[in-house]
Every structure is written in C-alpha cells, then in structure tokens.
Amino acid sequence: PPYNLSPPPFPLLLDFPYTLQYFFQFFFHTQRSVSSLSPPPSSVRKQVTAPFLSLSLSLTMAIPLLFFLFLSSLSSIPLSQSKLTLDYYAKTCPKFEQIIQETVTAKQLSNPTTAAGTLRLFFHDCMVEGCDASVLISSNSFNKAERDDDINESLPGDAFDLIIRAKTALELTCPGIVSCADILALSTRNLVKMVGGPYYKVRLGRKDGFESHDSAVEKNIARANTSMNVIIDMFKSKGFTVQEMVALTGGGHTIGFSHCKEFSSRLFNHSKTSQYDRGLNPKFAEALRKVCSNYLKDHAMSVFNDVMTPNKFDNMYFQNLFRGLGILATDNELITHPATRPISELFAKDQNAFFQAFAHSMEKLSVLGVKTGRKGEVRHRCDAFNSIKT
Structure with a gap:
C-alpha cells in the first residue's frame, strides 16, 4: 500500500523516534520508486538510456546524502534533550502529574507567594549548570552548595518546602523513580498556570545532577545592579x-x-x-x-x-x-x-x-543543560546526593 508521507508534527527534531521513523519511511519509499523505474520501449531505448541511467543514479546517490544531512541536523540537538518525553512516567509512575498538581495546589492556597518563589528557584537552578536540581542541595562540611551563595540567599523557603513535599509524596507512591529536577520543572509550570500565566509543555526524564558548588553561581546569575x-x-x-x-x-x-x-x-x-x-x-x-x-x-x-x-x-x-x-x-x-x-x-x-x-x-x-542516563541520578532526597560529594 502507498506510504502516508504527510508532513510530520513540528518541531521534528524534538521527537527523535518519530523523526527517524519518518525518515526511513521516506527512504524506503524512494528506494522502491527508483527500483521500479523501467526504461522506455526498445524502439527509443537507445536515445533515452543515458538520461534514464543518469536519473536513476542521481536518485540513488542522493539518498545517502539525504541521510547524512538528516544526521547532521540532529547533531545540533543535544542527545540529552532528545531523551526527554512528555509521557516519561506514564508506566513507571502514572500518578506523577496528579500528585504534583495536588501538592502545588495545596501549597499555593496556603502560601500565595509559592508560585513566584518556585519560578525563581527553577530559573536559578537552570541557569547554573542546567536544570538538574543542583540548587536544592544543602551544603556540608566538604562543600558549600549553590543555595548558600549570597545571590541565592533570598530564594524563598516555601519553594524548597514545596519540592520536599512533592518528593515525599512521590516516594511513597513510586519510590526511586521521579527525579527532583522533573518535580521542580513540572511544579513551576503548574504554578505559573495557576496564577494566570500561559501553559507550556514540559518534557520529562531529567536526572538530578552530581555537582553543586557556590562558585558556579556568580557567573551565571545576574545581580540587581548588573548592567x-x-x-x-x-x-x-x-x-x-x-x-x-x-x-x-x-x-x-x-x-x-x-x-x-x-x-x-x-x-x-x-x-x-x-x-x-x-x-x-x-x-x-x-x-x-x-x-x-x-x-x-x-x-x-x-x-x-x-x-x-x-x-x-x-x-x-x-x-x-x-x-x-x-x-x-x-x-x-x-x-x-x-x-x-x-x-x-x-x-x-x-x-x-x-x-x-x-x-x-x-x-x-526547561531543557537547558539537562542530565540524562548515567550523567545524573534520581536522588532519594532532593537536598542531598545519594553519596557524599566533596
């Protein structure tokens, strides 16, 4: 049967599996079209054989070139971003979004400044080494963490408390599955929407980072008097x-x-x-x-x-x-x-x-500098690495 070659949803490169499937569908459709070409009747074959072979050869040589260009275009999208999906927890923690919504609603109703604080917390996290929940880490005797840099001293406690509450609820339902980075990302979107802001998609699958140092903050977060x-x-x-x-x-x-x-x-x-x-x-x-x-x-x-x-x-x-x-x-x-x-x-x-x-x-x-695979972990507690970092 003929292939359905209607345009795929955009942006293509944010949906890697679909894009790859679409490309190969096009590839095999083109190959079949080339292989089915037949030369004209014998009476005129000599006159058109050369143009026909040129066309067939051009199409055949073009396919590997198209594939190369396709892969080259993918290289502009970090691999870590391509691993994020909208339904990342659909099977492993199906109540993830419900738990997040219930938690942020309760917190926002009791403390109306939670939305502002969480949005700020998310921004300060992502701008320093990416959206990896590094801003949530507490300092210890071996390391002064991001949250204790003087720029971050004004980050509100209600925002930290919200993430702790959400993580606790999720650990009771699906332990060891949901990262603190994803909790912070989705909580921020939901709170923005609650106070009248626009809806936007949040792709999931971030891992929590392995590093958090106060020295990384200054060069990445502007001060109130920065030019x-x-x-x-x-x-x-x-x-x-x-x-x-x-x-x-x-x-x-x-x-x-x-x-x-x-x-x-x-x-x-x-x-x-x-x-x-x-x-x-x-x-x-x-x-x-x-x-x-x-x-x-x-x-x-x-x-x-x-x-x-x-x-x-x-x-x-x-x-x-x-x-x-x-x-x-x-x-x-x-x-x-x-x-x-x-x-x-x-x-x-x-x-x-x-x-x-x-x-x-x-x-x-929300996808800036995200960690996936072995580049991160799912923390047991959002304020501490699973093993002590020095």
Whole structure:
C-alpha cells in the first residue's frame, strides 16, 4: 500500500523516534520508486538510456546524502534533550502529574507567594549548570552548595518546602523513580498556570545532577545592579535571544518580589543631587524609602516587583516600568537600553505577545543543560546526593 508521507508534527527534531521513523519511511519509499523505474520501449531505448541511467543514479546517490544531512541536523540537538518525553512516567509512575498538581495546589492556597518563589528557584537552578536540581542541595562540611551563595540567599523557603513535599509524596507512591529536577520543572509550570500565566509543555526524564558548588553561581546569575549589556551576554552564552531574556525577566518579576537590600542603592544616598534614583516615580520612591527604612536590620523586608497585581501573572509589570514603578536597577534598564526598550514596549501593549514569548522561552529554559542516563541520578532526597560529594 502507498506510504502516508504527510508532513510530520513540528518541531521534528524534538521527537527523535518519530523523526527517524519518518525518515526511513521516506527512504524506503524512494528506494522502491527508483527500483521500479523501467526504461522506455526498445524502439527509443537507445536515445533515452543515458538520461534514464543518469536519473536513476542521481536518485540513488542522493539518498545517502539525504541521510547524512538528516544526521547532521540532529547533531545540533543535544542527545540529552532528545531523551526527554512528555509521557516519561506514564508506566513507571502514572500518578506523577496528579500528585504534583495536588501538592502545588495545596501549597499555593496556603502560601500565595509559592508560585513566584518556585519560578525563581527553577530559573536559578537552570541557569547554573542546567536544570538538574543542583540548587536544592544543602551544603556540608566538604562543600558549600549553590543555595548558600549570597545571590541565592533570598530564594524563598516555601519553594524548597514545596519540592520536599512533592518528593515525599512521590516516594511513597513510586519510590526511586521521579527525579527532583522533573518535580521542580513540572511544579513551576503548574504554578505559573495557576496564577494566570500561559501553559507550556514540559518534557520529562531529567536526572538530578552530581555537582553543586557556590562558585558556579556568580557567573551565571545576574545581580540587581548588573548592567544590561552583561545580562544580554550572559543569556546569549546560553543560547537565548534578547527577546527571550526580556520575556523570562518579565515572567519572574510579574509575580516576584525583591528584598530591600537589592535596590537600597536606588533609595538612599543615590547621588550628590538626589537621595533616590530619578528613574523612580517620586511618590513611589518615597513609599519605598519608608517601607525599607529598616532594611539594614530587617534583612527579610521585601517588596513585590509588580505593585499593581502582585499575585497575578500578567503584563502589568511591563506597564509599570513606563510609570517609574520598576524597583530594581535592571528593571529600569529594560526601558532605557536600546536593545530591550522596544521589546518592553511591545509586551506592555500586548499581553498575548508576552505570554507567547514567555511560554516559548520557558520550554527552551526547561531543557537547558539537562542530565540524562548515567550523567545524573534520581536522588532519594532532593537536598542531598545519594553519596557524599566533596
């Protein structure tokens, strides 16, 4: 019977088994077509034999070339990413998604800032050595882990607690099966959706990493006063465009919060001519100065990045930037840097454009530097390696 050669679903290279099957289906169909070609009747055979042989030979030689080009295109996709699938736990832990959803729902209802904290935790994990749950590891006498670097000191405890709860529930149902990295990835997506954000696919099959060092954090996570040029280069080195960087920043800040110490330099003794940064709305600056007046003693004091709709995932954060309501120095640079201002303007005007860009960027972030096979493990506890690492 004739082969069904309708176009396969895209992106092709993210579904390796299907793509390979599709290629060989095309390969054998072409081979059969070539082998079934027959020369014209004998009366004209001499005149057309050479062109016919040339056509047949060209098709036959083209097939290995096509196969080579096919394999070459696959080389641009890391093998670890090709092993991730949407239904990775369908047979080994069929209640995986149900348990995750129940756990995140309960936690978010009791602590409404869980979504923001978990999204931030996921970002800080993926940007440092990939999405391998290395940020969850606790330090020991042999090693200072990522989570204890000063940049990560502000990561909220509720986010860590959520992952511990989910891991505990999963270990009771299907012990030793689900990685902490996958728990963090899916929990983040579900929480983003719960607070009004866009849905995006999360491929599963990550393994938990073997390394976690505080020294790896500084060069991979931007600080509140990092210049926009440095941030752009930081994301570019990991394969992200400027638009993807802005989308991820907006997603983290529309439901996020920052501690006063992260933006105190914009509020107190900013310059010789002004106590506060003139990029801030004057009334907003005065309000922040009052809230953060005791920040040197109360290190936990924090403010929502989106003061209008702090618990709703929307594009209000970008609208606020143009009103002088951006808290961090990097917030202000999003509307002053020539590479990021047009994108910020677009997202402020068009929430759908922001949502689409964020969903795409999160899918891309979620497979950054993932470990599979023997390059990782499934931890018994999310805060500790299965064997002591020095």
